[in-house]
Amino acid sequence: xxxxxxxxxxxxxxxxxxxxxxxxxxxxxxxxxxxxxxxxxxxxxxxxxxxxxxxxxxxxxxxxxxxxxxxxxxxxx
Numbered sequence: 001x002x003x004x005x006x007x008x009x010x011x012x013x014x015x016x017x018x019x020x021x022x023x024x025x026x027x028x029x030x031x032x033x034x035x036x037x038x039x040x041x042x043x044x045x046x047x048x049x050x051x052x053x054x055x056x057x058x059x060x061x062x063x064x065x066x067x068x069x070x071x072x073x074x075x076x077x
Contacts, residue, residue, distance in 0.1 A: 002073035005043075005053060005064070013042045014074040023071025030068060034058050040077065 002017050016039045019027050034057060041057035051066040064072075 002075060005055075005069040005072050005074055006050070006066075008043050008074075008076065010043050010045055013040065013077040015040045015077055016072060017075050018073040020071040020073060026068050026071055030072070033062060035062075035072065 005014070008014055016035055016037050018037055019030070039057055041055045044054040044056050044061060046053050052063045053066075053069055054061055054063045056062075
């Protein structure tokens with residue numbers, strides 16, 4: 001079952017399973033940043049207003065805006 005990144009809380013882990021079909025504008029950029037299907041990550045923190053969100057994957061931290069994070073389809077681990 002694929003969910004959105006906003007459904008996770010700090011400390012949760014997930015795995016990327018795909019992208020929303022409506023997010024073609026961000027898909028290429030996210031792939032270039034290492035967010036490929038099968039990549040596991042953990043949620044490090046959310047900004048006070050919920051935007052942006054910081055995740056840790058492949059040994060580095062990455063900050064995503066709400067629009068970018070919204071097109072990720074993830075599976076909670």
